Amino acid sequence: MSKSSEGQVDRRTFLSSSAASLLVPLQSTQAQERPVGVGNGQSVASNPALRVKALESLLIEKGMVDPATLDAIVESYESKIGPRNGAHVVARAWVDSEYKARLLTDATAAIAELGYGGSQGDHMMVLENTPTVHNLVVCTLCSCYPWPVLGLPPTWYKSPAYRARVVIDPRGVLREFGLDLPEDVEVRVWDSNAQTRYLVLPERPAGTEHLGEADLAALVSRDSMVGTAKVAAAAGGRS
Amino acid sequence: MNGIHDMGGMQDMGPVVRDPDEKPFHEPWEGRAWGLLRVMGSFRTKPVPNFRWELEIIPPADYLRMSYYERFIHNMVIWLRKDGLVTQPELDSGHADPGSRRYTPRLTPAMARAQLAQRAPAARDSVQLPARFHRGEQVRARNINPLGHTRLPRYVRGKLGTIVRVSGVFDLEDTDTEGLSLPGDKPQPVYMVRFGAQELWGEQAGRSDAVFIELWENYLERA
Numbered sequence: 090m091s092k093s094s095e096g097q098v099d100r101r102t103f104l105s106s107s108a109a110s111l112l113v114p115l116q117s118t119q120a121q122e123r124p125v126g127v128g129n130g131q132s133v134a135s136n137p138a139l140r141v142k143a144l145e146s147l148l149i150e151k152g153m154v155d156p157a158t159l160d161a162i163v164e165s166y167e168s169k170i171g172p173r174n175g176a177h178v179v180a181r182a183w184v185d186s187e188y189k190a191r192l193l194t195d196a197t198a199a200i201a202e203l204g205y206g207g208s209q210g211d212h213m214m215v216l217e218n219t220p221t222v223h224n225l226v227v228c229t230l231c232s233c234y235p236w237p238v239l240g241l242p243p244t245w246y247k248s249p250a251y252r253a254r255v256v257i258d259p260r261g262v263l264r265e266f267g268l269d270l271p272e273d274v275e276v277r278v279w280d281s282n283a284q285t286r287y288l289v290l291p292e293r294p295a296g297t298e299h300l301g302e303a304d305l306a307a308l309v310s311r312d313s314m315v316g317t318a319k320v321a322a323a324a325g326g327r328s
Numbered sequence: 329m330n331g332i333h334d335m336g337g338m339q340d341m342g343p344v345v346r347d348p349d350e351k352p353f354h355e356p357w358e359g360r361a362w363g364l365l366r367v368m369g370s371f372r373t374k375p376v377p378n379f380r381w382e383l384e385i386i387p388p389a390d391y392l393r394m395s396y397y398e399r400f401i402h403n404m405v406i407w408l409r410k411d412g413l414v415t416q417p418e419l420d421s422g423h424a425d426p427g428s429r430r431y432t433p434r435l436t437p438a439m440a441r442a443q444l445a446q447r448a449p450a451a452r453d454s455v456q457l458p459a460r461f462h463r464g465e466q467v468r469a470r471n472i473n474p475l476g477h478t479r480l481p482r483y484v485r486g487k488l489g490t491i492v493r494v495s496g497v498f499d500l501e502d503t504d505t506e507g508l509s510l511p512g513d514k515p516q517p518v519y520m521v522r523f524g525a526q527e528l529w530g531e532q533a534g535r536s537d538a539v540f541i542e543l544w545e546n547y548l549e550r551a
Binding site for chain 1: 333334335336337338339341342343344345346347350351352353354355356357359360361362363364366367368371380383392395396397398401404405413414418419422423424428429430431432433434435436437438439440441443444445446447448449450451479481483495496498501518520525528529533534536537538539540541542543544
């Protein structure tokens, strides 16, 4: 234990002194992800924007980083790896019962049929919502999330409030999202603590029988695939 | 470790706040930070501690105050220095030390795109291991409090659950207090276990509600 506590002290000392040298003592930029209810960012650390900029330029100078690679990564997450992929999977399952059966049996393979896979999507499980069962996904220990189908997680998913409460009070959290489930609906919370990543297959809304796959996909919101929302028949699927 | 990261069941974190028009990166620096993290990983010197463990040992007050991307950057600066990839004078000045080694980028844009789509299943399908527990069996999550990294959250320890699936064989992710794999870090069966909400939280919880969580065989004992 002595070794590790030394390491710990070392870290703390380091944080409060040397690492700070990359920081400029300005007000923090919009710290969008500040957890609510646990104090508001007195700044240990900062101006992350300046810190990251300084770090990037140092690592470029040392020859370790090609800025075009960073551009490629950012662009992939901004335009390619996101919840539209998951919506495609959901809409396909709604219109193709054989696909849906494959999706519920071997989700990873069925999702790969549509061209999606990779980091954080190697062990997928699809959870079907029904009139009597409502599934909801969390990662209490971290922020694990199925990137290939949903992209990077939204801030609320990573927030202490969601991670802490959704296992003990899922119905209360759902009410905050505007979803008040009747008592006789079974709520199943899935904690992504191990290697499996989850995608919720929401119920297809009534009155959408005339719609094709692409129109259906446009209705599917990100939140409905995490389980914090239902899909509405009228388009409102912004997030 | 019973750290701040293991927050399942806490009740004092306030409401869940949402931004209806949230973008993948709120500001450009978050995207750069995310990219740097992916690009710099390949330069790390072995042994590399468990990624999650490095986040988990951030002191609790800092952990709560920092955003997701701030935690990554904060840690990255620590390990860049610890692994000897950057020096303190470089961090101070923002410039490479005179006469220091010049590297070559290891990840090109094309490689980065390919890497994101690359499949790398963690399941150890080639390892044949008999599962000690079977579907439908009642089990108890062990009451253990390891000081390193573990995937057994506090809220299920000592609780009774039911095996609903044998998920496959996976390496145990637990580490020692340095974040390194435990000696003989063995693959073992992982089980999907259903814990009734009332077993976890008492009678105020919904009668038919449940939490599902995957647990390595080491975490379980017969009920």
